[in-house]
Amino acid sequence: MIFLWLLSPPLAAALAGLALPVRPARLVNVVLALVPAGAAVVLWQRALAGVPTVWPAGAFLRADALSTILALCIAFVGALVAWFGPGAGREDGYQPAQIRRFTALSNVFTFTMLGAVVVNNVGVMWVAIEATTIVSALLIPLVMSKASVEASWKYIVICSVGIALAFVGTVLAYFDFVNLAGPLGGALNWTVLLAAAPRLHADVIRLAFVFLLIGYGTKAGLSPMHTWLPDAHAEAPAPLSAMMSGTLLAVALYAIARWKMVVDAAGQEAFANGLLLTIGLLTVAIATFSLVLQRSFKRMLAYSSIEHTGLTCLGLALGPLGIFAALLHLVNHSVAKSTAFVLAGRVQHRYHTTEFTRVTGLLATMPQTAAAFAAGLVALLGLPPFGLFVSELALFRAGFATGHPWATGVVLTLVVIAFVSILGHLAGMLYGPPSEGVSHGEPDRWMLLPVLIPVAILLVLGLSLPSSLSGLLARGVEVFGR
Amino acid sequence: MRLFAQLSALGSSAMLLLALIPLWRHTVRAYARAFTWQSLTLAGLTALTAYFSGDAELYAVAALLLGLKVVVIPRLLARMDRRFGSEIQPYLNATTSVLTAGVLVLFAYIVAEPLLLASRLPTRGGIPLALGLIFVSLLIIVSRKRALTQVIGFLMLENGIALLAVLAAYGVPLVVEIGVFMDALMGFLVMQIFVYQIHETFESLDVEQLSRLKD
Numbered sequence: 001m002i003f004l005w006l007l008s009p010p011l012a013a014a015l016a017g018l019a020l021p022v023r024p025a026r027l028v029n030v031v032l033a034l035v036p037a038g039a040a041v042v043l044w045q046r047a048l049a050g051v052p053t054v055w056p057a058g059a060f061l062r063a064d065a066l067s068t069i070l071a072l073c074i075a076f077v078g079a080l081v082a083w084f085g086p087g088a089g090r091e092d093g094y095q096p097a098q099i100r101r102f103t104a105l106s107n108v109f110t111f112t113m114l115g116a117v118v119v120n121n122v123g124v125m126w127v128a129i130e131a132t133t134i135v136s137a138l139l140i141p142l143v144m145s146k147a148s149v150e151a152s153w154k155y156i157v158i159c160s161v162g163i164a165l166a167f168v169g170t171v172l173a174y175f176d177f178v179n180l181a182g183p184l185g186g187a188l189n190w191t192v193l194l195a196a197a198p199r200l201h202a203d204v205i206r207l208a209f210v211f212l213l214i215g216y217g218t219k220a221g222l223s224p225m226h227t228w229l230p231d232a233h234a235e236a237p238a239p240l241s242a243m244m245s246g247t248l249l250a251v252a253l254y255a256i257a258r259w260k261m262v263v264d265a266a267g268q269e270a271f272a273n274g275l276l277l278t279i280g281l282l283t284v285a286i287a288t289f290s291l292v293l294q295r296s297f298k299r300m301l302a303y304s305s306i307e308h309t310g311l312t313c314l315g316l317a318l319g320p321l322g323i324f325a326a327l328l329h330l331v332n333h334s335v336a337k338s339t340a341f342v343l344a345g346r347v348q349h350r351y352h353t354t355e356f357t358r359v360t361g362l363l364a365t366m367p368q369t370a371a372a373f374a375a376g377l378v379a380l381l382g383l384p385p386f387g388l389f390v391s392e393l394a395l396f397r398a399g400f401a402t403g404h405p406w407a408t409g410v411v412l413t414l415v416v417i418a419f420v421s422i423l424g425h426l427a428g429m430l431y432g433p434p435s436e437g438v439s440h441g442e443p444d445r446w447m448l449l450p451v452l453i454p455v456a457i458l459l460v461l462g463l464s465l466p467s468s469l470s471g472l473l474a475r476g477v478e479v480f481g482r
Numbered sequence: 483m484r485l486f487a488q489l490s491a492l493g494s495s496a497m498l499l500l501a502l503i504p505l506w507r508h509t510v511r512a513y514a515r516a517f518t519w520q521s522l523t524l525a526g527l528t529a530l531t532a533y534f535s536g537d538a539e540l541y542a543v544a545a546l547l548l549g550l551k552v553v554v555i556p557r558l559l560a561r562m563d564r565r566f567g568s569e570i571q572p573y574l575n576a577t578t579s580v581l582t583a584g585v586l587v588l589f590a591y592i593v594a595e596p597l598l599l600a601s602r603l604p605t606r607g608g609i610p611l612a613l614g615l616i617f618v619s620l621l622i623i624v625s626r627k628r629a630l631t632q633v634i635g636f637l638m639l640e641n642g643i644a645l646l647a648v649l650a651a652y653g654v655p656l657v658v659e660i661g662v663f664m665d666a667l668m669g670f671l672v673m674q675i676f677v678y679q680i681h682e683t684f685e686s687l688d689v690e691q692l693s694r695l696k697d
Contacts, residue, residue: 127658131668133669147694156673187655203599
């Protein structure tokens with residue numbers, strides 16, 4: 001029953017977006033976006049007790065603590081985007097037809113992501129994740145231009161190929177399972193797969209994991225398959241970038257984490273960890289050096305997402321403490337990056353550009369937006385008192401504790417380089433003489449108020465981890481079989 | 483079962499060979515025709531597997547394949563072909579392409595070794611060919627310059643995966659299969675929209691022009 005409250009509101013909101021005029025549709029959209037958030041909180045309460053929620057008897061849908069963490073992030077970002085989406089500001093210049101299209105497709109996008117994290121069947125999860133690509137690709141060229149068409153073409157081709165490879169991995173694992181146990185009903189269910197894992201062939205499951213990691217890694221923005229990401233995030237409407245950065249990457253990481261559990265259970269933990277460490281390190285390195293070179297703030301945010309995805313990926317390979325840190329980091333990044341992107345959208349609409357050289361004096365032109373944007377970026381830099389400071393610290397501790405001093409040292413250095421370059425860019429945007437021809441003031445200041453919620457969340461996570469959340473994360477780590 | 487093994491190996495080889503055609507032909511029509519024949523072979527193999535394994539669900543899958551990939555998609559491809567014309571000189575010439583494909587098939591045999599050791603199905607002989615088809619399709623996608631020919635490469639990649647599923651496990655469960663079909667159809671339609679959009683905004687389907695976005 002709870003799944004109905006989780007999954008149906010986005011579909012209803014999508015229909016409302018198509019059927020109703022823009023203004024009432026916006027109201028309906030915001031109200032309906034809060035329902036999945038409530039449902040996710042209920043799932044949270046149940047997950048704390050350590051009992052996965054299952055529906056129906058055949059367990060087609062199943063939410064354990066890990067699913068719940070993801071569902072919370074998706075529902076949060078969905079609500080944020082419902083509020084700050086196209087048509088929210090008075091100056092974003094979207095046509096009613098575009099607003100309608102965004103409302104409909106972004107809600108379907110939310111639905112596919114929520115579906116991906118609560119289905120029990122890995123095949124159906126794959127179908128849902130592939131559907132996220134198709135739906136979101138349609139939204140990137142909301143404003144048609146050469147750049148946005150190019151970005152969406154790259155996105156759909158690279159991600160479809162990647163996700164196809166993930167299906168190869170799924171088929172290989174299924175093949176090994178059927179080979180041992182025969183074509184059982186529910187053979188692709190997590191629970192069944194996990195129970196059978198110790199008997200799977202080591203070679204086959206390793207091969208399958210390589211395909212799965214490349215496949216879902218493409219979608220998660222792990223290097224060297226990340227090439228679609230900066231273009232797509234920079235050219236997409238900012239609220240869509242918020243959803244892609246804040247949750248889509250996390251959903252892809254979720255798929256990798258789920259498969260890692262199967263590989264672990266098959267006795268190939270060292271192999272999985274080695275791959276994740278290598279690819280995570282490469283990702284953080286490439287993202288950091290690209291960050292230094294950026295000229296546009298949306299691309300900067302995109303590369304920062306790649307960096308944080310890499311960090312989360314590293315955490316998954318660093319034992320129980322690392323997994324705890326990775327899950328916390330995932331939540332933190334989801335909140336901080338989605339906020340930063342929606343605010344970046346406001347800046348873009350005011351300045352009509354995303355280039356650093358032409359965006360100056362933000363504190364003078366849009367004081368409230370600038371302050372919130374700065375808070376978001378400072379959080380993303382991993383500075384106290386915000387949540388990412390805690391999760392990154394835990395990540396480094398896990399790195400040293402599991403005997404990877406060199407790798408951790410390198411990552412630490414890279415994070416500092418990224419820190420310096422982002423801080424430099426941020427200072428350039430905030431201060432200086434305001435760019436010519438840019439109007440001053442915030443006509444819709446009240447609109448901006450809800451942004452205090454994510455800032456407050458990041459502050460709370462940075463100052464003291466509430467026991468309800470740490471309990472949920474600990475249950476999440478338990479799902480990994482620790 | 484001997485006959486089944488031989489027929490499935492024959493069908494898989496035919497599918498791989500059909501994937502080589504785009505490596506030296508440059509007209510979209512040749513690509514589309516190779517894809518249609520490949521899909522027909524895949525549908526036939528699926529039906530054959532249904533017959534020998536007694537798994538009635540696979541007949542449904544074969545029928546879906548026939549409808550979607552032998553009838554609907556080739557029609558849409560033909561319509562786009564009439565509007566947009568052919569592949570220009572790709573990044574790799576014919577000789578290099580075919581040689582690379584040969585290396586990829588060899589590589590597929592190496593990768594498939596653990597699978598062959600693990601499998602007891604009569605169809606296992608075709609597994610390396612299915613992986614070979616997947617790798618060759620990837621080669622087609624990365625070495626073509628036109629959006630439309632990349633799409634056909636992607637369709638062949640999907641065929642390769644479907645072949646792998648049939649040979650290795652007699653297909654995935656039906657609920658997943660139906661989901662995959664829906665995604666394949668939606669994905670193709672969306673890609674088709676983009677092909678039209680690229681044509682409109684760039685007045686060409688040459689993806690080399692899609693290189694404005696750089697760091």
